[in-house]
Amino acid sequence: MLKLDEVHTYYGNSHILQGLSFEVPQGKCVALLGRNGAGKTTTIHSIAGLTPPRKGTITYRGKPVSGLPSYKIARLGIGLVPQGRRIFPSLTIRENLTVPAKDSRQKDKGHKSWDLESVYALFPVLREREHNMGTQLSGGQQQMLAIGRALMTNPQFILMDEPSEGLAPVMIEQVGDIIKKLKETGLSILLVEQNFYLACDAADEVLVMNKGQIVWKGTPGELLANEDIQHQYLGV
Ligand SMILES: Nc1ncnc2c1ncn2[C@@H]1O[C@H](COP(=O)(O)OP(=O)(O)O)[C@@H](O)[C@H]1O
Numbered sequence: 035m036l037k038l039d040e041v042h043t044y045y046g047n048s049h050i051l052q053g054l055s056f057e058v059p060q061g062k063c064v065a066l067l068g069r070n071g072a073g074k075t076t077t078i079h080s081i082a083g084l085t086p087p088r089k090g091t092i093t094y095r096g097k098p099v100s101g102l103p104s105y106k107i108a109r110l111g112i113g114l115v116p117q118g119r120r121i122f123p124s125l126t127i128r129e130n131l132t133v134p135a136k137d138s139r140q141k142d143k144g145h146k147s148w149d150l151e152s153v154y155a156l157f158p159v160l161r162e163r164e165h166n167m168g169t170q171l172s173g174g175q176q177q178m179l180a181i182g183r184a185l186m187t188n189p190q191f192i193l194m195d196e197p198s199e200g201l202a203p204v205m206i207e208q209v210g211d212i213i214k215k216l217k218e219t220g221l222s223i224l225l226v227e228q229n230f231y232l233a234c235d236a237a238d239e240v241l242v243m244n245k246g247q248i249v250w251k252g253t254p255g256e257l258l259a260n261e262d263i264q265h266q267y268l269g270v
């Protein structure tokens with residue numbers, strides 16, 4: 035579904051992603067773990083076209099996407115749930131959901147097609163509060179809104195950057211349940227996390243990243259059993 039091959043990304047002269055290669059198979063959730071500064075967000079931004087790689091290729095459903103502007107990548111069906119949620123504070127919940135959906139919506143056979151009704155059905159609290167401003171929501175509700183907003187573009191693939199950041203434990207568990215539900219609809223997911231337990235709960239495969247490279251990959255079960263990797267790269 036998504037494949038990175040020897041991707042190198044820079045900020046000016048800083049060489050951040052140093053030959054990154056991995057794949058996300060169709061219908062799977064792959065978690066990308068690593069300490070602060072490992073290059074996780076840069077990976078997401080490289081895929082979404084926000085910080086295009088200087089070298090290497092990114093292919094999505096067999097077609098190269100590296101080098102395309104970010105709006106075109108979004109239209110191909112790659113949705114982004116950004117780190118820090120980035121909801122529009124001066125818009126209502128309903129507006130947050132409907133404004134970005136314009137133009138970028140596309141339908142695809144075999145995938146669930148999202149609209150306001152189906153997003154509200156997944157997150158009933160957003161319907162209850164649809165006329166509230168984005169800022170009047172709790173952290174967990176803001177995260178649901180950020181996910182709902184990405185769904186409104188009808189992605190087949192979703193990039194999630196630290197959805198559990200700043201949330202209470204009970205909310206983090208809910209985020210795990212949401213990710214599993216999304217997978218059941220056929221979505222493929224790249225989940226960036228610092229929360230080791232959420233990643234192991236929600237993902238089919240885990241990648242550990244350090245200094246812009248993948249240093250380990252395996253199943254959640256293998257990572258849970260590997261205390262060396264947990265200590266060395268994840269600070270568990
Ligand atoms: N806009 C930027 N300009 C320069 N350096 C940056 C920028 N954003 C991130 N970095 C650097 O890139 C590295 C990787 O950052 P990032 O991808 O945000 O890591 P993570 O998401 O894993 O915490 C860090 O050393 C960070 O300081």
Ligand SMILES: [Mg+2]
Pocket residue numbers: 074075076117195196
């Ligand atoms: Mg980050």
